[in-house]
Amino acid sequence: MQLRVAGRFIRRVVLAGLLLAVASAARAGTTGTIAGVVLDDKGSPVAVATVRVEDQRFGAYTNDAGEFTILNVPPGTYSLRVSRIGYESVVIRDLVVSADETTRTEVRANPTLIESAEVVVVAERLPVDLKITSGRVSVTEKEIEMLPIQDLQDVVDLQAGVVDGHFRGGRLGEVQYQVDGVSVNDPFNNTAIVSVDRSLLQEAQVISGTFDAEYGQAMSGVVNAVLKSGTEEFDGNVEVYGGDFAYGESADRIVTHSFDPLGTQSYQASLSGPLGLPHTVFLASARYFRFDDYVDAERRFVPTDRADFESREFFPTGDGSREALGWTREWSGVLKLTNRSLHNSEISYQALLNRTTSRRTDWAFRFDPDGLSKQWSFSAAHGLDWTRTLSAKTFLEASLRQNYTEYHDWAYDDLFDERYDEAGPPQGDFGYELGAFVQGVSFTRYRRKTNSTVFKTSLVTQPNATHQVKLGGEVNVSRVEFGSPGTLTYATVDGVERLVRHVNEPPDFPGVTQYRPVFGGVFAQDFLSFDDLTLRVGLRGDYFDSRAYLPGDLENPANSITGSPTAAPRKSSRKVSVSPRLGVAYPIEDFAAVHFAYGHFRQFPAIGDIFSNADYSVLANLQAGGTDFGVLGNPDVRPEFTVQYEIGYKQAIDENLGIDVTAFYKDIRDLLGVEFITTYNGAQYARLTNVDFGSVVGFTLTVDHRSLGPLDTHLDYTWQRASGNASDPRETATRAEAGEDPRPRLIPLNWDQRHTLNLTGSWNDAGPYNVSTVIRAVSGQPYTPVITAGFGGGLDTNSGRKPVGVDVDLRAERRVEVAGEGMNVFFRVFNVFDGRFFNGAVYPSTGSPYYSRFPEADAVSLGTPTRFEAPRRIEFGLRWQPEGSR
Numbered sequence: 001m002q003l004r005v006a007g008r009f010i011r012r013v014v015l016a017g018l019l020l021a022v023a024s025a026a027r028a029g030t031t032g033t034i035a036g037v038v039l040d041d042k043g044s045p046v047a048v049a050t051v052r053v054e055d056q057r058f059g060a061y062t063n064d065a066g067e068f069t070i071l072n073v074p075p076g077t078y079s080l081r082v083s084r085i086g087y088e089s090v091v092i093r094d095l096v097v098s099a100d101e102t103t104r105t106e107v108r109a110n111p112t113l114i115e116s117a118e119v120v121v122v123a124e125r126l127p128v129d130l131k132i133t134s135g136r137v138s139v140t141e142k143e144i145e146m147l148p149i150q151d152l153q154d155v156v157d158l159q160a161g162v163v164d165g166h167f168r169g170g171r172l173g174e175v176q177y178q179v180d181g182v183s184v185n186d187p188f189n190n191t192a193i194v195s196v197d198r199s200l201l202q203e204a205q206v207i208s209g210t211f212d213a214e215y216g217q218a219m220s221g222v223v224n225a226v227l228k229s230g231t232e233e234f235d236g237n238v239e240v241y242g243g244d245f246a247y248g249e250s251a252d253r254i255v256t257h258s259f260d261p262l263g264t265q266s267y268q269a270s271l272s273g274p275l276g277l278p279h280t281v282f283l284a285s286a287r288y289f290r291f292d293d294y295v296d297a298e299r300r301f302v303p304t305d306r307a308d309f310e311s312r313e314f315f316p317t318g319d320g321s322r323e324a325l326g327w328t329r330e331w332s333g334v335l336k337l338t339n340r341s342l343h344n345s346e347i348s349y350q351a352l353l354n355r356t357t358s359r360r361t362d363w364a365f366r367f368d369p370d371g372l373s374k375q376w377s378f379s380a381a382h383g384l385d386w387t388r389t390l391s392a393k394t395f396l397e398a399s400l401r402q403n404y405t406e407y408h409d410w411a412y413d414d415l416f417d418e419r420y421d422e423a424g425p426p427q428g429d430f431g432y433e434l435g436a437f438v439q440g441v442s443f444t445r446y447r448r449k450t451n452s453t454v455f456k457t458s459l460v461t462q463p464n465a466t467h468q469v470k471l472g473g474e475v476n477v478s479r480v481e482f483g484s485p486g487t488l489t490y491a492t493v494d495g496v497e498r499l500v501r502h503v504n505e506p507p508d509f510p511g512v513t514q515y516r517p518v519f520g521g522v523f524a525q526d527f528l529s530f531d532d533l534t535l536r537v538g539l540r541g542d543y544f545d546s547r548a549y550l551p552g553d554l555e556n557p558a559n560s561i562t563g564s565p566t567a568a569p570r571k572s573s574r575k576v577s578v579s580p581r582l583g584v585a586y587p588i589e590d591f592a593a594v595h596f597a598y599g600h601f602r603q604f605p606a607i608g609d610i611f612s613n614a615d616y617s618v619l620a621n622l623q624a625g626g627t628d629f630g631v632l633g634n635p636d637v638r639p640e641f642t643v644q645y646e647i648g649y650k651q652a653i654d655e656n657l658g659i660d661v662t663a664f665y666k667d668i669r670d671l672l673g674v675e676f677i678t679t680y681n682g683a684q685y686a687r688l689t690n691v692d693f694g695s696v697v698g699f700t701l702t703v704d705h706r707s708l709g710p711l712d713t714h715l716d717y718t719w720q721r722a723s724g725n726a727s728d729p730r731e732t733a734t735r736a737e738a739g740e741d742p743r744p745r746l747i748p749l750n751w752d753q754r755h756t757l758n759l760t761g762s763w764n765d766a767g768p769y770n771v772s773t774v775i776r777a778v779s780g781q782p783y784t785p786v787i788t789a790g791f792g793g794g795l796d797t798n799s800g801r802k803p804v805g806v807d808v809d810l811r812a813e814r815r816v817e818v819a820g821e822g823m824n825v826f827f828r829v830f831n832v833f834d835g836r837f838f839n840g841a842v843y844p845s846t847g848s849p850y851y852s853r854f855p856e857a858d859a860v861s862l863g864t865p866t867r868f869e870a871p872r873r874i875e876f877g878l879r880w881q882p883e884g885s886r
Helices: 002-020 141-146 152-157 418-423 616-621 731-737
Strands: 032-039 050-053 059-061 067-073 076-083 090-097 102-108 119-122 136-140 175-179 201-207 221-227 235-245 264-274 280-292 296-298 322-324 327-339 345-359 374-391 394-410 437-439 445-464 467-483 487-493 496-502 513-515 518-530 533-545 575-589 592-603 627-632 640-652 657-678 684-708 711-724 755-763 769-778 805-818 821-830 873-880
Touching (some): 032 076, 050 067, 059 067, 067 374, 090 102, 102 518, 136 141, 152 221, 235 821
Parallel strands (some): 090 119, 627 684
Antiparallel strands (some): 050 076, 201 221, 235 264, 264 280, 445 467, 487 496, 518 533, 575 592, 640 657, 755 769, 821 873
């Protein structure tokens, strides 16, 4: 069934690509600009000089002031050739271009009456960009290849201000992930639907501070993955690696593990080149990834075994074989086609596909692994992009994409599978292996599907070398489905307890429900860049319509209170908001600058939150004076809101050493939280609304030291204090149900990590070797201490701190000759020193991950190895890439 679903979708992807090939659509936020001036030896402008990017189709002529501007240049490192009759031909090498940024250069061309050799100049690139107005980092393809990382998320986690996916103290789900300038977020949970392997990245751009008005549906940051494109000549690469977890025989980890060099496997290949059609190139890549977790299962029992729990007799019938308790099998691929046969136009189609089958590591099933449910997912982000050059100073971009993802979690495909009846639910006894399951199968049944159509367009014009204007808009129309496609419960039928199936029986057993929200936005962004000032001013308008209904009278939500007025359901209101953005960079000398940024950022909450448990008819049986703590959804919430401020100082100490210090503050309002509503009969129920709040203050320090001999180093340090009234939207209801004070109070948020340090270093002496490392050191996140076991023994929420954590990863690579072909042999080691703790769980009675003051009560978790950080992992691989390829 899974293969049929994936096959049908792939056929639709191909068909959609062919149909869309006659339509218009494009890249936004994936190209940069080269601007500058050409002067002679006396400083006078050189007009009508030809400026061309070598080996590319980009170029321009200088105006009467010697100025030139080249728009729509993909990120990368280029050579720029400047020529004019009567002047020396000059080549500027190693000119780096980043997405949404302007690279400036000044060219000196001396007059000459005779033919002379060309002058080659290496572009000077300061270690800090003095014209950036906010916390923006662009990581190039070369930098990505050097580090012990595998995908886009690894790049993101190394940036200043990022803590476990939280950008500058915000909640999860407040970051927009883009591929080639278009969102790939799932509206269900506001997270990316695809992962991007490092071999596909031309550039990774991470904005952890304020960001331009072009970006919406995000409050804390933006991540833009710019993919490589096809090449005019055939090019390719292959990477294969394998490895496994490796740690000593110490009893500290509770379990032992035999090293299997094929416990982790990855096979990746890419090919690009001309397609055979006029002016058409392609890029194709495929990867298979296999991962086995370090915790093994022993099949002592099968789900249909039956134990006598009264006499504590167990009857295992398993074969005793061992296998990985948790595992992942993943296929992924990318196809990108680019056509330039139409005059002044570029049309491209791309598709990112991902299919994963996995099983979670659940220690309770260690002797009954067949009782675990399995997770299956399929995701695709595909569509057509169109770029139309209207003039030398103006171009139009448009993109039409489909973001599709499907996920399910269950043991058996069919709800009526007889194996559910034969096995029953998982059961264990504390007297046997601390409660490990000895029979049964997981009754989990969950399905989710999102199908989003995204259209985005923008018009970019550069009136002169110092001024750029960008206008645009986007629309996202989604169909989101989620819920349980059938619930399994036991009930007494004719005096006999039987397993009963409930299929879409609301309100007690709702099935899979469908919603069709609409998001939209328009923006205007003005970018001015002078020698002594950079100014980015933007304004964004957002629109949201959940297209849903909710009770007409919240005090009689199910129209079931006798003698009270009733009201028909009312439609949720449409939400419109306006958000200004401002960024300023001001050089105070040739090698130093200050910057300031300010902005309003609004984001509509995740569909999975606002629609979860949103059928208010479940309250029909709420008794007078009673309280229902099951939090109801609310499709009529307002957008969440954050105001960000930042101010920073950048200094280039010399051509290789630069520092950047930035202080920031975030005022967070209208987050999803819980309110209690009193009905006409004095009952209370909880529902989501915009009541939670918080604030974040901190600073980041970045030190970039290039070419200290063969050593390059980069340091990111973040200090921050993130506080608010709740770390989770439902936290208030949880406290109320536990009998705690539910009133708002200001406490450290769960991810309030005061100190975060990331240090990367690479050694490359231009020989066959290179070595790189990543060192991460963090202070402890908060936890709530307890002084006595049982109810009421806790101290103030999040008043304790976990221990400090340190982690080290390593990568080494060597160029070798195999059968006359140059290849790179590499190995990687993650968690080099086999640390067991890195901001994981601790025991609230001690603040330690290793021991508890109440060992009897915590006996199960004390015997669970998965509470520790994953052990040391070693991988060996081979990478082939032809000499001279990118």
